[in-house]
């Protein structure tokens with residue numbers, strides 16, 4: 001049975017060069033993450049702590065939100081509460097009207113994407129400029145992000161260059177940006193050198209920072225004990241957005257609140273290592289008060305989050321800190337790309353969040369999972385992603401959307417997942433399958449093979465190699 | 473009922489089990505020589521430079537040495553010869569022209585190169601809009617990991633602080649690493665006694 005995901009994925013796979021590049025790009029990020037993991041003996045303790053801190057915070061969220069609000073107000077910051085996207089957009093517009101805002105510079109925020117903020121601002125005649133380079137490229141190309149951390153990685157340098165030319169950025173800033181950068185004989189009018197294009201974008205965005213009346217940021221964390229909003233970026237665009245305009249609006253989902261600096265230490269060490277395979281982002285900025293003569297507003301957005309807490313099977317999605325690791329590792333995401341999913345957040349976490357948002361619109365994405373569990377193994381806060389996807393598949397049955405082929409194997413998988421010792425045994429004997437005649441593992445009678453080619457199992461499982469010390 | 477009450481009530485009503493804050497007493501990464509490790513991290517992965525400054529050094533000569541082509545220097549640190557002062561500029565925008573911003577860091581972290589820079593000036597734009605930065609850090613204030621760093625950092629009345637680990641960077645175009653995205657595109661740490 002085809003789903004919207006499988007149909008879109010098939011199309012994505014027609015350009016094999018692009019698929020390979022996409023796959024390798026994200027696998028290299030995953031590998032960098034692994035490299036950093038092996039450098040920290042406390043890696044697993046950090047992950048378990050992050051898991052427990054999130055569980056603790058989310059099950060005491062009302063108290064922590066109140067504490068956060070009290071402290072933020074003490075710092076002179078305005079705090080607003082929005083129950084849904086409409087109320088959120090209204091609050092933003094009201095603040096902008098009071099300040100007579102004409103132009104907004106914005107640093108990357110998935111929440112504003114979720115609430116369709118940009119469309120709303122444009123509708124009200126406000127010029128909105130994304131300042132994360134990837135986001136800006138997408139905004140200019142009028143296409144959505146295809147990953148939550150590296151949103152434009154699927155776009156080629158040639159496409160970026162063509163877009164910058166079309167939008168007049170090259171004409172205005174190209175000659176300046178090219179100074180001392182391009183090789184002899186290379187023409188700035190046609191160059192697609194990434195350093196040069198980044199430089200041109202830098203000058204283009206500088207102009208916008210200087211003219212803006214308002215800076216908007218998301219927040220990676222809100223700290224209840226102090227009222228800090230913490231924003232992590234590599235480009236420094238959140239800092240530029242808030243250092244020049246005299247108005248700073250923060251949009252943050254309820255679940256981003258954490259208790260204190262002790263917790264922050266744990267998350268700071270995990271976020272960049274998981275997301276991009278770096279020991280840290282370049283900037284980890286703590287916004288506690290507005291700048292002298294400026295104003296700071298924080299909008300706490302629910303938009304379905306408080307209801308998710310009551311969902312006994314899926315409440316742990318609230319632990320997610322949007323690091324992107326689960327998509328980087330997902331074999332289906334890597335080979336089908338962000339646009340194959342019907343929800344704006346792709347990959348394992350996106351499958352789950354999409355189902356929580358709107359099952360009918362997003363059940364298609366449930367097919368985008370091979371139940372390999374790689375996501376569970378990399379998630380820094382231990383969201384049980386694949387188990388949750390598995391549960392959605394069971395539910396699809398009652399919705400009448402289950403794929404009868406996949407149903408049978410899922411039942412077998414359940415037995416494995418619920419009995420860890422069996423799972424280990426199954427792994428140990430998996431290499432035997434290499435010697436099983438192909439017709440047995442590849443015939444249409446084995447329905448699981450229908451949508452999957454048989455993987456070549458390693459002679460020794462990673463598990464065993466690890467134990468024998470062969471994996472360094 | 474206000475949205476605030478509605479949200480808080482729903483959150484309270486939806487909690488089933490509760491969980492305790494965990495014990496974070498596990499052993500954390502420690503370096504035998506955090507200073508050496510800090511220099512190593514900063515000059516390799518973080519993409520910055522480190523100048524070791526002796527008490528007898530002339531700081532202004534060192535700034536020149538770090539950025540010989542600089543025309544406009546900004547700082548509010550006593551003793552630094554500056555053309556612009558972030559305390560007295562009229563608007564944040566005035567700092568856009570700065571070639572070198574000279575600022576101070578208070579705690580540095582060896583595991584990832586992060587340096588805590590609290591806002592100590594009227595316009596923090598100096599920390600980001602300057603083309604390049606000189607960041608002065610004392611070797612006495614280097615810790616091994618971020619847990620220790622978070623125990624040490626302090627805020628003042630400005631109510632802003634940031635960990636900076638290197639020059640602004642991006643890999644948004646085909647994942648090729650480029651230094652100098654939106655904020656400072658070069659960083660030199662002056663490590664003092």
Ligand code: SF4
Nearest residue numbers: 320321323324326379
């Ligand atoms: S579910 Fe986990 S791995 Fe995926 S984005 Fe969220 S925190 Fe990262």
